[in-house]
Amino acid sequence: MRVRGVTLHKLCLVLLFFGLATPVLAEREVHVIAVGRGHQTADYYALPEARVRVDRPGQDVSLVLLDDGILHWKIETTAGTIISEIVRSGPSPKDSKVSLSGIPMIGVQVTGLPLVFRPSGRKFRGLIGAVTDRFGTDRISSFQAAHKANQTSLRVDRVDTTTAGLARDYLSQFSRAYDDLSPDIRDWIETGGGDRPFAVAFDAGGVILTGPTGDRRFPVTPDVPGILLPVTGVYDPATQMIYCITIGAEGFLYSVDVRTGHWAVVTSLDEYDAAGLLYDADNRQLVLTGAFSRPGDIRLFGLDGGRSSVFIPTTGFPGLTDLFDYGNEHGPPLTPLVFSDGWLLLEARAGNDSADPANAQHRLYAVQIATGEVRLLRFGPR
Template sequence: MFNLHKILLVSLLSGLAGPALAEREVHVVSVGDGHETEDYYALPEARIMVDRRGVEIGLVLLDNGELHWKIEATTGTIIGEIIRSGPGPRDSEVTLNGIPVAGVQVSGLPLAFRPLGREFRTLVDSVTDIMATERLSSFQGVHKATDVPVRVDYIDTRTAGLTRDYLSQRLGESDDLPPKIRDWDRNRGDSTEFTLVFDENGITLSSPTGTRRFAVAPDVTDVLLPAAAVYDPGSQMIYCVTYGDEGYLYSVDVQTGSWAVVTNLDEYDAAGLLYDPENRLLIATGAFSRPGEIKIFGLDGSRSSIFIPTTGFPGLTDLFDYGNEHGPPLTPHVFSNGWLLLEAVARGGSSNPVTGGYRIYAVQVDTGEVRLLHYSND
């Protein structure tokens, strides 16, 4: 837990009378680099204007460690607590209406610039713990400060992620979903009898009856970068997908060992693959920065696709450092009546939801509707 040095700072209260103060608001301002002044020896500055009359304010100021926070408050605005933090050193200074403020340094809060990503979720959890609240009143991130003050003068009611457990409000209905989609999480402990290992030279299929190796046939396009593979025991066919260059979907007949190219992917990078035997469809999800690029390939030659941005999946950006790294893939598990069930698991976690952060979504592949069905942040 952070070693807090709390202070009470009250601006002039002229004009206030009578009514009790509203519940304290917590506003967070994050600045990367300050505004350079003409004073060579002075710290770069970040100016803040707080105008929340009749409300007690808690301010959380985040920087890289070398900044002069120049805070001004309007008459009637009460600043009850200021916390200065960030990942850098503790050389920053804070003044309120020109008066130096001491003892506000706190260690270790992450420096985030937008209300998305794993670092921001860590920030929300930490600040709400410190301030004993369930929600941030506002968050503003500025990479480079100017001589124009950042104004703290409103409550942000539109950004859902400012609430500590915001995903509980984003869960979608499941009663109208196909049973295979609705009940998948309940039956997720069922283990598969088949394991596939796909590499540049072939595929290994392991089952209770033994292990077989299927080397890539010399008459098919070379396997460049293996991505995913699935096995359909009904037809005894393996389907696998590669990424990089053109990208290809392959089939492998387990009975004969013969390989074939199902289709060229036209430079589409896939990360996940599902085979739906009922409709004879191969369903792929995108790799890298486009996990929501979903393509459906029919064995009859038909094709369809839909793209859903990463931010269109509630809570998906919480699982990684959004904007600085690629997120986890969306693994397809079940397709039924136009609905596709997808799962994302935080890297470094476990596919077991008891121990790893995860998200489970249902996607309507014709309309692009996304529903969050289950989640964990552990």
């Protein structure tokens, strides 16, 4: 709430009402409230309303109000509660208005803040960054949201100290050590996996293996099921075998012998949609990670017929929802990198197609397949 534009008489009323003569104020609290649609009153010509009651006596309170552009925020306070600033924003800032104890507030409109309804996802992280920048805080004090307001006032009466994501830099508390993991995993973390002399391109007609001597193409043969939606492939130079996966319908895990060009089906995927593929040479097994909304659906297929799996929800990977608009779109896949001593190293990346790939956001995790334990090992732009 900026005082510019408020008449002297109204300003005096506000000062008297909220007791700004209180000698000592606590550290500023920043509370964020999001409302999609307001409550329509009997006055058809009035804007729909969202009522907020702030009960924080003795506290210096700032409010950030987010809406979709057609709303009248009606703010009331309890005795001794001090509202030092109000910011109203959202994707459509034109028509909404704010009143504080019946007094219209002007100069509160700020453009550019997203309207979000849950304390997670890429847009929420952007909101936290913008709000903490503006108010010079490390975290916001609370967040609440309603897709539609009703006659009951939304209450601001406490500081949320339990929701980790309200802090600007919250992931550090989830970061874990990896010195007890295998040398293979530690080496990959420190070196980034080293050189990759071979690459596999998989399309509906077959696979192309690119290596030091150039490209070799292996067309799919008619004795295996047709390729519906090719996903990815990997090559094991020791056995000279390519493995590749498809999604859609039944889905298959194929093998291709580069010495003979022979194609075979390792196994049906039974409608399991996979996005990532790793060949674990030590255990002669293929490690797959899930596609779309189930990246933590991890399955291991042994070439001897053995099977194992673990399912970890997306929210079980700290910081993974920061990389996409969680709840409205699918996130990036979890790429399997190394499997060793029962632990799987995974990476998620977002923003690789940006103008500056070095600033692409990434998360590096280790998952223990037997127990489902997840460790966040590294995060942030590389």
